Amino acid sequence: MSTFDIMQLRKADRRGLADEAADLIREAIFAGVFPPGSPVREVELAASLDVSRGSVREGLAVLAREGLVRSAWHRGARVVDLTAQDAEEVYSVRAALEGLAGRRAIGRVDLDALGALVDDMARRLAAGAPSDELLALDMEFHDTIYRSADNRRLLEAWRAVRSQVHLFQLTRIRLGHHDYRAVVVDEHRQIVRLLDAGDAAEVTRFAEEHVHSAMRVLVGQLDGSTTETSG
Structure with a gap:
C-alpha cells in the first residue's frame, strides 16, 4: 500500500x-x-x-x-481474501441466522421502521444514489430485525459476522452492481410483507433464500474473476 x-x-x-x-x-x-x-x-x-x-x-x-x-x-x-469458499461459508452461516431472526422478529419488530427504510432505499435508487448508500440502508434493515428478535446470543452471532457480510456485499456490488440494484427494494419489501403476515415458516424460507440468492451471485462473480485472472 x-x-x-x-x-x-x-x-x-x-x-x-x-x-x-x-x-x-x-x-x-x-x-x-x-x-x-x-x-x-x-x-x-x-x-x-x-x-x-x-x-x-x-x-x-x-x-x-x-x-x-x-x-x-x-x-x-x-x-482477508475473498474466495468463493469464503463466501459460501459466511453466507451459509448468515442464512441460518436470518431465518431464526426473522421468526423471532414476528410480532416484535417495528414494521413502520422497516417500511421507512425500504421507502428510503426506493427513493435513493430512483435518484441514482451510489449502491453503497443502498447497502448502508440494507444493513440497517437487518440490524433492526436482529435487535427486535430479543435474543442476545443471536444478536452477538450476527455482530460476529456483520463486518464480513458488509465487505462481501460491497464486493458483490463492485463486481456487478446492476444485479444488486435490481432486487434490493423488492426483496426487502417482501420481507416486511411476510413479517406483517406472521407466517413463521414462510418468513424463514424467504429470509434464507434472500441470503442464498446473494451468495449464488457473489460466488459466480468470484469464480468468474478468478477465471479471468488465471486466463
Missing part, C-alpha cells in the same frame, strides 16, 4: 483509542483503500491515524475478531 493511499484515511479524533482505530481502519477497508488480501501495517497506520502503535495493534485485533483481517506471526496483518 503506497504512502499516498495511506494518507487518504481520516485522522483519529482522540489519541490512544483502540476502538476508534478499529472504526477508521474498518471504514478504509470498506472504502477499498485496503483491498482484500492487502497488508495493513501498524507503523504506517499509526502515523496516518495519529495514534500509537499499541492502539493500532488493539484495533487490528478487534478487526481480526470480526473476520476482516488475519494476522500471522512475523508476517503482520492482511485484509
